[in-house]
Amino acid sequence: MVVGLGTGSTAKHAVDKIAELLNLGKLNNIVGIPTSSITHEQAVSLGIPLSDLNKHPIVDIAIDGADEIDPQMNLVKGRGGSLLREKMVEAASKKFIVIVDESKLVSHLGGTGLAMPVEIVPFCWKFTLKRLEMLFIEAGCVGKLRVVGESGEPYVTDNGNYIIDLFFKGDMGNLKEASDAILSLAGVVEHGMFIDMANTVIVAGNLGQSNWGCLCSISEVKCSVTVGPIHVAVCYNWYQRRLSRGLVMVETQKESTPNEGISRLEHQMQTFMEDSQKRMEMIEANQQRMNAENLKKQDDNSRRLDVLLSHMESEKRLDAVTSGRSRVALVYGNSPSERGDSSVSGNFRPVSSLVTPISFMANRGMTLPPAPFNTIPHFPLPMTQHPQASLYPPAPTSLANIARTSSFPSIPPSVTNPNFATQNVNPSINQTQVGLPYLPPLADQAIANSSFLQPNIPQNIQPITQNNTQTPTNSSYEALKLKYLFQSLMVINPVVG
Ligand SMILES: O=C[C@H](O)[C@H](O)[C@H](O)COP(=O)(O)O
Incomplete structure (x- = not known):
């Protein structure tokens, strides 16, 4: 050695x-x-x-x-x-x-x-x-x-x-x-x-007794304590001549040779990387969980918003019809001016044919209506500029945003209108297939009672009203769908001529 x-x-x-x-x-x-x-x-x-x-x-x-x-x-x-x-x-x-x-x-x-x-x-x-x-x-x-x-x-x-x-x-x-x-x-x-x-420090102190012996080793340590990274041990067998009462030995875990040092470093790095990896995985899992929660919240919010919008739209429609400001039952539209929304404030009249239901419905992945309803032409001109503008009903207003009908079927009737759900809707009916826009019973009644609309409503259709406890059937929904299409045609037909 x-x-x-x-x-x-x-x-x-x-x-x-x-x-x-x-x-x-x-x-x-x-x-x-x-x-x-x-x-x-x-x-x-x-x-x-x-x-x-x-x-x-x-x-x-x-x-x-x-x-x-x-x-x-x-x-x-x-x-x-x-x-x-x-x-x-x-x-x-x-x-x-x-x-x-x-x-x-x-x-x-x-x-x-x-x-x-x-x-x-x-x-x-x-x-x-x-x-x-x-x-x-x-x-x-x-x-x-x-x-x-x-x-x-x-x-x-x-x-x-x-x-x-x-x-x-x-x-x-x-x-x-x-x-x-x-x-x-x-x-x-x-x-x-x-x-x-x-690598090792032996510190002589006032602890222990002095018994001269060989160079102390771990086996001779009488007691020890760890202070931070340093292991402090009391040994009685060393350093007698310098101190009368024993010594304290301080030993670290430091490695002695460069190779050992490198392997220690490598081990530390490995541990560090493993820890980091685990932390990253935890963070990612957390993020995924939060994303899922956020998506669900967004979904819920958009659902609530849909419900709110449908209520607002229905209220507006009901108000427009019952107040006599409009006799128009239904207008398709893509924007406020197309739908005639702004006409409520008197700024615009709706454009002539508004948006062709075909392109507009197709854009939204909706089921296209059968001929002849899918052949309605599109007139880009505002109603006021149309040659037959005078034929158009005065101060028409938007009664429904058909665009939103695509989201209506996903809204349970019980959410949008409890009365409607319990009294008028057969839960077994798949509204997605039926494709009906949601109309509050009162509005529906108002439409049904409109003299302007009456002649065009097929006689065999029983409109749904708040007091109507008859459970709708698939065929009556189909009939209602026809009714709404007739109503829209009534607006368009005078213009289309
Ligand atoms: O040059 C001297 C050495 O570095 C000694 O190891 C150091 O000075 C400690 O000496 P002592 O043990 O006498 O305190």
Whole structure:
């Protein structure tokens, strides 16, 4: 196993323990890669076999301390000056374990107001320092060259570089963007932010008892609690020298190798897509349900509107006939002027033949009347302009909109007129076949009583009136249909001549 050996007062304990376990024979086949010259010296002195990234480019596990750690397990490292080698080794590690005490926990990196180190080349270091400060001017960033003690001499890293410590008054913002900005500066070698690298964090705290033991594992955890994405466990067997009363271990479910990371990401994406798919299906089902409901509502509304219109039309017809303003029983029409509706207000007289029933009925998919009624010619001229206009009855008005008869059969008689339904309509009669427009009994009576219409009504037809309790038959409906056609012809005939 290839082990990355961290640097600092914390990592030192881990290196000591590894050496102890090696000497006891509890660990075998260990080769360490030190992250600093100090750790290198320590490991050599303890007899730990060593290697480097040239010979072992993949590290199985790395153990190190940190200066700051945020809730996403991003780190600041390098206050001991070893950030460059640490980052190289730990970035090459399958698993990176970080050991800190509670004082290292911060809400955001730079939040302690302490240094965030940047390793730079010594050449024109002041120039680089200024450029670093300028990057984070809004965060009140101040850069300082790290020096050795009171001497004022620059601190020189294992790699022969200088370190600029950045101090932030405010939040440095997006860490990835900050990282990219720093690394984009010529003269910068590396910075101390270790973003999204740690897999496991062990946090020493005031919980538990101190019993020195081996590196703690999950089996040694005494109790645990989950805080957000982080699993906090109390372990009694680690970190005795640093804290007198045990430790808290924080472990996440983060994956350790790039491949594992990718498969985790793929799994997350798969789950996300499956969730999205389910949501979309739910939304679509909901929409379909709402559409169906809306269609039904529209259907109901249009049905109600039909009923209302038929009532209004019937009332108007009844009023026109009974008031004597019109003796015309029935006029076909496509528009208000065609039907003569506007003649009620005196503006127009109806056009001569109005609309030919044939085209007008055919357009609406209605059953065409038999000859000779389907041969009525169409006269486009307004009645007043017709040569025989004087023959036309004075102030005629529309009595019915035949166009609406197509919707009448779909209206149950009981809806349009309860009396009519219960007294006069045989429910077994299919009104669609009969094709009768709905006429209120009173209007029908008025029409029947009209002297103008009387001569044209066949004698064998018994008009339906409100008092007529005789149940209509198919033949009487047919007769009524003829009656209405006769009535319309009476209007048209004088004009057609
Ligand atoms: O360069 C130093 C390393 O990054 C250390 O791991 C870090 O400074 C933490 O050190 P310590 O364990 O002594 O607090």
